[in-house]
Amino acid sequence: MIKFSLCPRYEIAFELLGKKWTGLIIRSLLDGPKRFSALSEIIPHMSAKVLADRFKELERLGIIVRNVYPETPVRIEYCLTEKGKALQPALDEIQKWAENWITLDPP
Amino acid sequence: MIKFSLCPRYEIAFELLGKKWTGLIIRSLLDGPKRFSALSEIIPHMSAKVLADRFKELERLGIIVRNVYPETPVRIEYCLTEKGKALQPALDEIQKWAENWITLDPP
Numbered sequence: 001m002i003k004f005s006l007c008p009r010y011e012i013a014f015e016l017l018g019k020k021w022t023g024l025i026i027r028s029l030l031d032g033p034k035r036f037s038a039l040s041e042i043i044p045h046m047s048a049k050v051l052a053d054r055f056k057e058l059e060r061l062g063i064i065v066r067n068v069y070p071e072t073p074v075r076i077e078y079c080l081t082e083k084g085k086a087l088q089p090a091l092d093e094i095q096k097w098a099e100n101w102i103t104l105d106p107p
Numbered sequence: 108m109i110k111f112s113l114c115p116r117y118e119i120a121f122e123l124l125g126k127k128w129t130g131l132i133i134r135s136l137l138d139g140p141k142r143f144s145a146l147s148e149i150i151p152h153m154s155a156k157v158l159a160d161r162f163k164e165l166e167r168l169g170i171i172v173r174n175v176y177p178e179t180p181v182r183i184e185y186c187l188t189e190k191g192k193a194l195q196p197a198l199d200e201i202q203k204w205a206e207n208w209i210t211l212d213p214p
Contacts, residue, residue: 018125
């Protein structure tokens with residue numbers, strides 16, 4: 001039962017990744033930093049309010065950072081931290097499983 | 108943007124794994140089939156009602172099966188299907204990430 005001593009961390013990770021759109025937001029930032037509007041276009045069914053909430057949460061957790069470039073007009077981009085980038089292997093494995101095992105239209 | 112064509116499957120996987128206790132239930136069944144009471148002991152903070160709900164959902168999704176052995180008294184065990192066992196690499200990667208990056212007591 002030793003492994004269950006790790007469960008609080010593990011649960012936190014699942015609660016994070018289990019929130020609707022979070023995995024997808026992180027996945028699309030793995031390609032590189034993106035503006036708010038670019039993310040909105042990539043995930044069109046997610047509302048701007050939800051994206052703003054997710055960004056705030058991911059920033060609070062140290063998974064993304066918000067970079068403000070003092071240009072005219074000001075440019076704001078979101079990018080993954082090392083902690084965020086480190087999620088790639090987990091996201092890859094979940095995607096692999098989903099592709100192999102989840103049927104969208106059961107026969 | 109090709110990868111986002113996969114998003115419905117991916118979201119289903121995240122919603123499944125994001126439910127409190129689900130990851131832990133699957134993880135403990137990776138060791139082998141278990142009875143209801145054994146799972147309850149392994150995850151003591153989870154109520155029996157929640158465990159029953161999770162088992163029902165996981166059975167519906169084809170991730171676990173419920174084996175009934177006609178002994179006296181009857182023995183019922185839950186075990187992972189191939190679809191359930193296939194989650195091991197994803198769970199391993201999430202656990203690795205959580206161990207490396209989640210701090211329970213921030214300094």
